[in-house]
Amino acid sequence: FGFSDMREGAFTVRAASGSRTSDLRFVSATAQEGKPALGGLPATFASDAKTLRLVLRDVVSGLRVTLCYTIFEDVDAIARSVLFENEGASDLHIERAMSLCLDLTDADYELITLSGAWSREREVIRRPLAPGETSVSSVRGASSLQASPFVALARPDATECAGEVIGAALVYSGNFYAGVHVDQHRMARLMLGLHDHDFEWALAPRETFQTPEALLTYSAEGFNGMSAQFHRLCAEHLVRGKYAHAPRPILINNWEATYFNFDEEKLLTIAKTAAKVGVELFVLDDGWFGRRNDDTTSLGDWQVDERKLPHGLGSLAEQIHGLGLKLGLWFEPEMISVQSKLYRAHPDWCIHAEGYERVEYRQQLVLDLSRAEVCEHVYRSVRDILAASPIDYVKWDMNRNFTDIGSAALPPERQKELAHRYMLGLYGVLERLTTEFPDVLFESCASGGGRFDLGMLYYMPQTWCSDNTDAVSRGRIQYGSSMVFPPFSMGAHVSAVPNHQTGRITPLATRASVAMSGCFGYELDLNALSAEEIQEVARQIERVKKLRQTLLYGRFYRLRSPFEGDETAWITVAPDQREAVLLFMRAMARANTMPELVRLYGLNADMRYRVEETGESYGGDQLMRQGLCFALPTGDAASVSLTLRALE
Numbered sequence: 001f002g003f004s005d006m007r008e009g010a011f012t013v014r015a016a017s018g019s020r021t022s023d024l025r026f027v028s029a030t031a032q033e034g035k036p037a038l039g040g041l042p043a044t045f046a047s048d049a050k051t052l053r054l055v056l057r058d059v060v061s062g063l064r065v066t067l068c069y070t071i072f073e074d075v076d077a078i079a080r081s082v083l084f085e086n087e088g089a090s091d092l093h094i095e096r097a098m099s100l101c102l103d104l105t106d107a108d109y110e111l112i113t114l115s116g117a118w119s120r121e122r123e124v125i126r127r128p129l130a131p132g133e134t135s136v137s138s139v140r141g142a143s144s145l146q147a148s149p150f151v152a153l154a155r156p157d158a159t160e161c162a163g164e165v166i167g168a169a170l171v172y173s174g175n176f177y178a179g180v181h182v183d184q185h186r187m188a189r190l191m192l193g194l195h196d197h198d199f200e201w202a203l204a205p206r207e208t209f210q211t212p213e214a215l216l217t218y219s220a221e222g223f224n225g226m227s228a229q230f231h232r233l234c235a236e237h238l239v240r241g242k243y244a245h246a247p248r249p250i251l252i253n254n255w256e257a258t259y260f261n262f263d264e265e266k267l268l269t270i271a272k273t274a275a276k277v278g279v280e281l282f283v284l285d286d287g288w289f290g291r292r293n294d295d296t297t298s299l300g301d302w303q304v305d306e307r308k309l310p311h312g313l314g315s316l317a318e319q320i321h322g323l324g325l326k327l328g329l330w331f332e333p334e335m336i337s338v339q340s341k342l343y344r345a346h347p348d349w350c351i352h353a354e355g356y357e358r359v360e361y362r363q364q365l366v367l368d369l370s371r372a373e374v375c376e377h378v379y380r381s382v383r384d385i386l387a388a389s390p391i392d393y394v395k396w397d398m399n400r401n402f403t404d405i406g407s408a409a410l411p412p413e414r415q416k417e418l419a420h421r422y423m424l425g426l427y428g429v430l431e432r433l434t435t436e437f438p439d440v441l442f443e444s445c446a447s448g449g450g451r452f453d454l455g456m457l458y459y460m461p462q463t464w465c466s467d468n469t470d471a472v473s474r475g476r477i478q479y480g481s482s483m484v485f486p487p488f489s490m491g492a493h494v495s496a497v498p499n500h501q502t503g504r505i506t507p508l509a510t511r512a513s514v515a516m517s518g519c520f521g522y523e524l525d526l527n528a529l530s531a532e533e534i535q536e537v538a539r540q541i542e543r544v545k546k547l548r549q550t551l552l553y554g555r556f557y558r559l560r561s562p563f564e565g566d567e568t569a570w571i572t573v574a575p576d577q578r579e580a581v582l583l584f585m586r587a588m589a590r591a592n593t594m595p596e597l598v599r600l601y602g603l604n605a606d607m608r609y610r611v612e613e614t615g616e617s618y619g620g621d622q623l624m625r626q627g628l629c630f631a632l633p634t635g636d637a638a639s640v641s642l643t644l645r646a647l648e
């Protein structure tokens with residue numbers, strides 16, 4: 001920006017003179033094997049990759065910019081990030097620092113975004129490009145429920161299985177901008193990176209600033225082709241640790257069963273039934289600490305509430321383990337309640353604007369993780385509990401966004417650094433905890449999927465997809481989420497009916513069929529089910545245990561979009577194509593129907609498959625050219641979940 005290209009540029013750096021003009025000139029280009037880590041930020045890793053570094057230097061200010069590009073041997077993707085360095089003698093101020101800028105020679109694309117709200121996360125929105133700017137963004141301090149740090153540009157004729165699609169996603173969990181500008185000559189410029197709203201970064205001489213990493217994918221095989229690249233990036237180059245490729249434990253979570261109203265006995269009653277039907281992990285959600293009988297108090301006071309758990313967490317863990325279950329625990333470590341010992345001790349530890357009313361949101365404030373001592377405290381509160389009791393799983397929740405943004409510790413001229421410093425602080429805490437507790441399975445959560453992004457996935461291999469557990473809604477939410485995120489990253493549970501979020505009654509079979517396309521679990525009081533339902537639950541669990549390697553780590557193809565009609569269909573195919581699981585669901589009952597016919601994808605054309613539930617067998621080529629024919633049960637939210645197995 002500042003010379004003859006009149007469009008907005010990918011970065012703005014203000015020199016000591018006040019000038020925002022930059023004239024970057026080529027200094028060097030080097031290629032190296034592999035991919036270096038990004039200091040303090042989540043990013044993809046790869047050994048079988050090549051990285052190109054282009055170094056440029058401003059002719060006046062001493063600004064040095066390194067553009068970093070990695071290509072991967074096994075994925076059609078480019079990772080791109082930028083490093084800013086001040087080689088001059090005076091301070092520089094970064095006002096904008098995008099991670100990715102892609103100029104396209106035409107604008108004959110449609111823009112696809114994942115936009116939503118609480119309980120309606122990641123709806124697939126498709127709109128044509130037009131002159132001017134089209135964008136999605138978050139300035140909420142988190143990637144957010146409302147927008148996802150992802151866009152796709154698709155040719156108008158692109159479908160799930162055919163056509164050209166460019167996908168871009170940011171490995172970051174805070175404020176972001178993702179947008180396209182179409183200029184007077186109908187050329188499109190895609191930009192993705194940190195949002196420049198309320199952002200500025202002071203760069204003293206010899207200091208550096210690293211942008212988050214953006215991932216760019218290309219597919220000539222439609223949206224499924226794009227998603228396959230993102231899923232592979234997640235599986236092979238982003239998610240780390242013991243659970244990266246492992247079967248995820250089938251869990252039961254007490255939240256929708258009890259909310260805050262539980263005691264040890266009630267929990268154990270649920271856990272005992274869970275153990276009998278084959279559940280593997282019992283998760284104790286919100287309300288076990290401080291004096292938390294509702295959401296008005298105690299965040300920050302991470303000591304067990306002995307009125308509910310008189311024998312403490314250690315004893316609970318022992319009893320749960322005694323039933324053959326693992327134990328999981330809920331935390332919301334980034335938050336503070338005004339009614340808490342922590343707030344009384346440190347009223348300035350929250351994000352707040354000096355002199356203004358502190359805006360509460362779900363009766364809570366956000367801890368200021370731009371401060372090292374606050375990060376240390378957050379780290380210790382969780383570490384102490386994990387070190388004292390054998391906890392196998394952590395649900396890391398975050399239930400509000402930033403308001404009245406200010407830090408008591410940052411000087412006035414650096415206040416606009418807060419949102420990004422917060423993310424760096426959080427990532428530092430997560431790096432320490434996940435390194436120190438490598439056997440703990442972490443699941444990230446933010447009022448459901450309010451921070452479901454590639455940044456959090458780097459630390460935590462699964463995310464609670466949405467607080468909406470209604471099977472029909474979940475069809476939409478998981479369908480949209482799968483544009484970027486693989487099945488193994490999506491927490492999905494069977495809950496009670498009428499559903500607590502929508503009031504809808506759906507068959508137990510449908511609830512399980514949708515949930516098993518993610519990290520499967522239950523979130524209801526099993527003791528409230530009938531004997532027949534309990535038997536059905538036991539059968540569901542047995543089936544998921546047999547199929548979960550394919551369901552979690554197979555290749556996922558979306559077949560029918562709930563955003564285009566009343567039906568949701570997808571199929572997950574094992575890497576060796578010998579096993580596949582098809583889901584088909586119709587939201588509203590329809591009278592006088594023919595059997596359904598769905599064309600399948602991803603099978604081996606030369607193999608013959610037997611559908612376990614019907615006993616029929618078909619050639620893979622037939623299933624992919626003509627489709628699979630099956631009868632759908634009657635009623636609302638009717639579904640089939642069919643297992644296809646290759647015959648020898």
Ligand code: DGJ
Nearest residue numbers: 255285286445447448467
């Ligand atoms: C929001 C989460 O999304 C829910 O699953 C539950 O953990 C509540 N928070 C608890 O407060």
